[in-house]
Amino acid sequence: MNRKGQEEGVGFVLIIVIVVIVFLILMGIMIRQKSPDVKKESRDITQFLESAAEYTSDCAMRYEPAYSKVGDLMKECHRESFCISKLGACEVLENTLRGLIDSSWQVGANRPIKGYILNITYESNQSSEEILAIIKGNCGFEIREGEYLYPDAPGTIVADLKLCS
Amino acid sequence: MTYYYAGSSKGQIKIQQMAFVLVAIIIFFAIVALFYLMFRVSNLKADAAIMQENEAKEMVQKLAGSPEFSWTGSECSGCIDLDKILVLRERRSYKGFWNLDYLMIERVYPLKGEGECTKANYPNCKTVTLVNSTSNYGIPLSAFVALCSIEERGSFEKCELGKIYAAGKQIK
Numbered sequence: 001m002n003r004k005g006q007e008e009g010v011g012f013v014l015i016i017v018i019v020v021i022v023f024l025i026l027m028g029i030m031i032r033q034k035s036p037d038v039k040k041e042s043r044d045i046t047q048f049l050e051s052a053a054e055y056t057s058d059c060a061m062r063y064e065p066a067y068s069k070v071g072d073l074m075k076e077c078h079r080e081s082f083c084i085s086k087l088g089a090c091e092v093l094e095n096t097l098r099g100l101i102d103s104s105w106q107v108g109a110n111r112p113i114k115g116y117i118l119n120i121t122y123e124s125n126q127s128s129e130e131i132l133a134i135i136k137g138n139c140g141f142e143i144r145e146g147e148y149l150y151p152d153a154p155g156t157i158v159a160d161l162k163l164c165s
Numbered sequence: 166m167t168y169y170y171a172g173s174s175k176g177q178i179k180i181q182q183m184a185f186v187l188v189a190i191i192i193f194f195a196i197v198a199l200f201y202l203m204f205r206v207s208n209l210k211a212d213a214a215i216m217q218e219n220e221a222k223e224m225v226q227k228l229a230g231s232p233e234f235s236w237t238g239s240e241c242s243g244c245i246d247l248d249k250i251l252v253l254r255e256r257r258s259y260k261g262f263w264n265l266d267y268l269m270i271e272r273v274y275p276l277k278g279e280g281e282c283t284k285a286n287y288p289n290c291k292t293v294t295l296v297n298s299t300s301n302y303g304i305p306l307s308a309f310v311a312l313c314s315i316e317e318r319g320s321f322e323k324c325e326l327g328k329i330y331a332a333g334k335q336i337k
Binding site for chain 1: 186190193194197201204218219222223226241243244273274275276308309310311313316321322323324325326327
């Protein structure tokens with residue numbers, strides 16, 4: 001009788017263990033499915049990058065007033081060119097992009113957007129090379145991201161903006 | 166006889182115990198499945214809302230590509246001709262053309278001034294309102310655009326960053 005009771009106890013514990021394992025597996029699946037939500041693609045950011053690429057900068061490469069678009073300035077920055085005003089293309093690009101982002105979104109510790117990361121890279125079949133990186137504020141857990149591709153034969157310039165909240 | 170009765174009662178209790186355990190397990194799994202479904206449905210709703218918003222934003226940006234707005238100076242699909250917009254606002258024949266409750270274009274960067282653009286204060290202004298038929302249009306949807314114009318000095322193309330805001334039954 002005592003042995004039978006022990007068997008029943010073991011059976012009960014076994015059922016509990018199986019139920020806990022199943023519960024943990026389900027929780028694992030749910031958490032795994034939640035992770036892509038942390039990084040959301042934003043149409044807003046992509047539209048911003050598309051429009052920002054058309055923005056006319058203060059940098060003229062050959063003569064004034066043939067000022068370069070931000071998109072073209074990315075190419076010139078990659079080639080480490082200089083504007084007629086003797087300023088570096090990368091310097092003008094960074095200042096222009098900072099102005100564009102800061103005017104479009106209010107970024108700060110007490111704001112919904114805590115910070116941003118802008119990465120501009122040149123990607124080709126052979127390599128991936130960083131052209132410019134602009135970081136402001138702190139990046140929390142949730143990130144909204146947008147990407148814009150600008151052709152620069154034989155590769156592509158990729159501008160990737162992440163807004164962190 | 167008494168022994169047989171007692172044995173049967175014990176067996177019945179055992180079967181009842183097993184049935185209770187099975188019912189408890191089924192209820193437990195049902196609750197877990199319910200929570201899981203609730204979570205999935207809420208995620209789907211959020212995804213659907215984001216997709217709907219993105220679609221609406223696309224529609225707002227499509228407005229920028231319409232012949233009345235589009236910049237023809239260079240190849241740019243999302244560019245708006247700012248000079249065209251200013252002329253368009255004055256045209257009476259375009260009243261009610263877009264079938265919207267609200268349509269406004271804002272100059273975002275560089276900041277050159279405040280208030281509504283007029284012939285007198287342009288380019289030192291911020292907004293161009295094309296439609297404002299009702300005060301109860303809700304929260305307008307917006308999309309980033311490039312605002313291009315011909316700069317008078319040297320007659321060269323200059324594009325700045327702007328936003329187009331639209332509200333109405335069409336955009337929801």
